[in-house]
Amino acid sequence: xxxxxxxLETVICEREVEIKNEDGxxxxxxxxxxxxxxxxxxxxxxxxxxxxxxGKSIMQMSMLAATVGTKLIIKAEGTDAQQAVDALRxxxxxxxxxxxxxxxx
Amino acid sequence: MKFADFVCFKAIIPELKAxxxxxxxxxxxxxxxxxxxxxxxxxxxxxxxxxxRENEASTGxxxxxxxxxxxxxxxxxxxxxxxxxxxxxxxxxxxxxxVYSVILLISxxxxxxxxxxxxxxIFRHLQKEKFRKFLRQSQTAEQIEDLxxxxxxxxxx
Numbered sequence: 001x002x003x004x005x006x007x008l009e010t011v012i013c014e015r016e017v018e019i020k021n022e023d024g025x026x027x028x029x030x031x032x033x034x035x036x037x038x039x040x041x042x043x044x045x046x047x048x049x050x051x052x053x054x055g056k057s058i059m060q061m062s063m064l065a066a067t068v069g070t071k072l073i074i075k076a077e078g079t080d081a082q083q084a085v086d087a088l089r090x091x092x093x094x095x096x097x098x099x100x101x102x103x104x105x
Numbered sequence: 106m107k108f109a110d111f112v113c114f115k116a117i118i119p120e121l122k123a124x125x126x127x128x129x130x131x132x133x134x135x136x137x138x139x140x141x142x143x144x145x146x147x148x149x150x151x152x153x154x155x156x157x158r159e160n161e162a163s164t165g166x167x168x169x170x171x172x173x174x175x176x177x178x179x180x181x182x183x184x185x186x187x188x189x190x191x192x193x194x195x196x197x198x199x200x201x202x203x204v205y206s207v208i209l210l211i212s213x214x215x216x217x218x219x220x221x222x223x224x225x226x227i228f229r230h231l232q233k234e235k236f237r238k239f240l241r242q243s244q245t246a247e248q249i250e251d252l253x254x255x256x257x258x259x260x261x262x
Binding site for chain 1: 161162164166167168172174199217218220221222224225227228229231232
């Protein structure tokens, strides 16, 4: 998508999320993340402060090695950036990828 | 984590005999078993759960590589076998292309963080075209071991 002069202004949206599921961002959750990310037009990056990777690439997302408790920054850029960040936040923090969370002590 | 921390260099198969996904998994698990890295009599069971995991969702991530993996109490530390196929294997990969390099990983059941660290290392290298090309072109177990050790020492490879 090329942003021409007549297109809407690009929206940039950024949000910190915390990994809640016990096993962290292993391949299955990473794939779900990538699946959701790919439903949106906007560019999506995810950062653990050390590395910033493409949120639509399973290989790159697997590189984050985000354990439970890790905070990631999701950044989206494009007209549907807000919706993308909201959907991804819900997946990570509300649904915690439909995986178990650590038992509260 | 580095390759040398978890790859079993005795379980490197430079030319896989198996031509199909399930038999490739079996061949690599057997190599780990022969290297003494799995608990006694766990070989078949581990092969079975790896195939079940693969049936749930392919670990063929595209670009000719697959990373079948499972958590299993038979291992105390993360351990991996590496196989190469010049003919290519159908892994039902995301990009529908054949797989030429397989890194098979078994992680302990109770240490999800170690598993993530090993995966981080694997994908950090596998996403580099140069690394994938060298791995695919390696002809012997020694060449593959050298490549992995070099990748450990030289992050830019």
